Amino acid sequence: MTLSPDNALEVRDLTMAYRDKPVLWDIDLTVPKGILMAIVGPNGAGKTTLIKAILSLHKPAAGQVRIFGKAYERQRRLVGYVPQRGSVDWDFPTSVLDVVMMGRYGSLGWLKRPGRSDRQLAMEALEKVAMDRFAPRQISQLSGGQQQRVFLARALVQQADLYFMDEPFQGVDAKTERAIIDILKELRSTGKTVVAVHHDLQTVPEYFDWVTLLNVRCIASGPVSDVFTEKNLRTAYGGRVAFKSQSAASDTTAEV
């Protein structure tokens, strides 16, 4: 396998099974630095599982993952993670600022408490997602879009180079979606790489540079203009997608 530190992420032969059923089969991925990549695919395609396998949250049956050319265990500081916001209990007794500060725990390591500089980083991240007014607010009072922004801010303070985001646009209004995509583009402009699970096929060409079409197997992965084609989408979604196809592949739009 090519071990290039020029690539943000390389995945080789990644396979995962749940009991006898394969959830991910022989996935190969190469993601260059400085791009925004969407992972799309139908329900049950293994999108979330792929991200969790890359992050060692699930143990894969086989395969290798390299982050900037090295094993993930040695590169954790370079990786940021935005889980699905439904994965935590939002009635937990804590404040917005406190949740964002959790993104600093990785750099702090064991036992050390977050200090003034961590606090400042957290406040800056909250400003970026336009949630600084909410810093002392209890998290149960947040709307879905606000929860998503808080999770994004928590990832920002990780100061990572490669971000994994699990459905960052799920259930947010148009304004929040706009705000999030602006932040992703800002990350890209500073050389960061973002890999995001995405659901809305319509916005893939507008929001992302690269796309991976996943349905247990990796159907295709590459620049949107090359791989976001009707043929590939049909393969990934099993012909259940209606297309308004136009001549150029980059103009292809799809409707579910």
Add this chain to the structure above:
Amino acid sequence: MTLVEVLQGLFTDYTIRTVALGSATLGIVSGALGCFAVLRRQSLLGDAISHTALPGVALAFLLTGSRLPLVLLAGAALSGWLGTLTVMAVVRRSRIKTDSALGMVLAVFFGFGLVLMTYVQRTPEAGKAGLDKFLFGQASTLMSADVWTMGVIGAIALALLFLFWKEFKLLAFDQEFGTSMGFPMRVIDILLTTLLVAAIVIGLQTVGVVLMSAMVVAPAAAARQWTDRLGLMLVLSSVFGAVAGVSGALLSSLTERLPTGPTIVLCVSAIVLISLLFAPNRGLVYNWLRSFRQKRDLALDAVLLDLLELAGQHESLRHPHTVATLQSMNGRPRGVPRTLDELKRLGWAEAPAPGLWHLTDKGESKATRRFSELGSVR
């Protein structure tokens, strides 16, 4: 003894002081650790730990013949810890869900514990062993050696809780995020569970295995009602645990043959009840009052705006309108007379003659303001 004598005894009487200190210690420690159990939705884990600790107590006595609190509590801790790890292993390695695994393991260990206890009772030295107090708890048998043991174990548990505060918070709120940052969350989980075992074990002699889980769940659940901050919740929960522990232990010591465990549990239940009803924001009474006020405000607004609309159709603001007119405009006509009386009390409307109403100047400006506020909605 009267209550006054008991309170005086807190400072002078050795036995009363020992009992109070012991039950305060167990209340503080189980209250603090219980917060994490409650927030992690592991309330039943406390029940499992305390029940699975029983065979450990009996085995420790049978194997060593010792009645030293440290020996018995070590047996209890080991057994409770084993039981908990069994539950975790069953959940991880099979498709059995946590509640079923807890139920099974609890029953097996507790059953085995009861068998052993019965056996111990038949041996000649049983009378001296006094192991039966571990079932329902007996605070009055607390010795200063017991309290010392409880205090040292509890202090260590609280110190570790403080030291690993950040890690435990991460575990309770977002375990996977912690794993992604490289923290060994399973190790942190086992550490926190071990501390919970310690908290439960130090309460066994006073509260008993059957009801000890209440001291884990109840103070924390009550504390959650009053605050949205984890740190404050822990402090409140400890205070509630201590208050319930001391009052329950003293009450049971006052009365012959009143087992301590149930008395303490009744005390903590009172705290829970008060918290459920009267806590701001989360309390039932608070919510009831709030929704009552909202309903009243809505009713006031409706009639106020109707009066404004009627006034607009006439030359003068003072043109009176009948209650029947207002009722026909209102979605809840039967409430209109009461709402009008309320408006009069507020000085927003007046009745020049019985059954005839119009707005005051104050009422008109209020209504106009409400109208412009609602303008975008209507």
